Amino acid sequence: MALVIYNTLTRQATPFEPLKPGEVSMYVCGPTVYSDAHIGHAMSALVFDIVRRYLEWSGYTVRHVMNFTDVDDKIIKRANEAGRDPFELANSYAETFLEQLKQLNVLPANAYPRVSTTIPEIVAFIEALIQKEAAYAAPNGDVYFSVRSDDDYGKLSRRLVDDMRSGARIAPGEDKDDPLDFALWKAAKPGEPAWDSPWGQGRPGWHIECSAMSLKELGAQIDIHGGGNDLIFPHHENEIAQTESLTDKSFAQIWMHNGMVQLAGEKMSKSLGNLITISAFLDANSADVLRLLVLSSSYRAPLTYTEEVVADTKRKLERLLSALRPALGSTSAGAAADELRAAQEQSRSDFKAAMDDDFNTAGALAALFELVRAINTARDAGLSGSAFTSAQDTFKELAGVLGLRLEQPQQQATDAAPFIDLLITLRSDLRQAKQWALADRVRDALSNLGVILEDGPQGTTWRMEQ
């Protein structure tokens, strides 16, 4: 069974074959850093983290690059409003985002290039495009890409150049030969960061940066180029036009796009202002909750985000965690062990089959839940020993491929732990004395504080709510 990936370029799922055997190059478009990142940005990072983890688990070496757009109209505007330096502002948001990715258990990329540190490569890229007559310098100091020079322009988004004409526009101050052309280089305006170039002082346009950074970090041809599906047009379309016009080779062999987070039926976005920031989410929930939410449906479909869904996801996570509770019995072989071993292998192969099918994480989770049931059943049957721990190890391994930490959120409670243990001891005495009403009051009061007590044959255990 081989990995199949859906390619936006061909609108088909096809078997994955990296350009270099065993090695995968993956470029993912990162955010423009001018405000707090929201869970839509987190979703994209999580999706490609899962892709990367699965590829690595499957035996590939992955070179993963994610960029930051740190030179941009909105950054400049924000910085001017706040009286801050635009680079300082962009850098602080980028650093915060990196810290949040760490909290979200997203593996660090191999490189995080930025526009501000790629200017020489961008200028060289544009010069080469002009030489090839795919771009031209306008009298006002702007440089534009000539869309008409690119005969397969529109192939990613399935748009026809002639259909786009009516929709295209020329902003005030632009000096294009054709309304469809887009800026590679923008002439400097007063008060804006600018660099020297053959066309005078200026700064790069939006799309060229990714072409240049991808070329610099990963070479002319890459395996996977990813991002949100709102980037298909114009951003990724334009990247293809620039890079392929320069290299005369096909750029990315697979274009992967994740769906948008839907909040109250609308796309969550900075411009709509209907967003939940990563930091607000993480204040109320663990990182695993967001990851599990993303894993629960197809990465390509819109992600339904409501408070109800978040609450359901927390309970799902509790269920996954139940598989990690220790064995209780002393049986180490027999029918229970055989059944668990069979379930373990079934789960592993179901997991792989689902993930091989275009990263069907919902199907992979189903395989995990089947293993949860099998492990809990075995525990109830009194199984312990290597058969039991081996199943738990497989469970942890597969959950780890999805990037789930599956840690009990007890760290915050360490200060309270001695007091909770004390209350449990007192409550045990009350139960011995059959003082049920008082014992229940202790349990209820702790429950209201987020501490769940569970009475088992071996005594009372406690855990924090997710």
Place this chain on the structure above:
RNA sequence: GGCGACGUAGCCAAGUGGUAAGGCAGCGGUCUGCAAAACCGCCAUCCACGGGUUCGAAUCCCGUCGUCGCCUCCA
């Protein structure tokens, strides 16, 4: 207006030609002093609606309705 996606139980959601995964919630049971957790059982004759193709369709085709995205900065 153009391009594209989608519409599966109370909720989330997988499944893209062979007769509906999984989770949450709910209901019944085992266990428990009672709970909780765990386990067992139940929970869509049916996949927006109307036609069509086929031995056979949630899955393919046509139409209708609805939702969303892109077409301008956007993960």
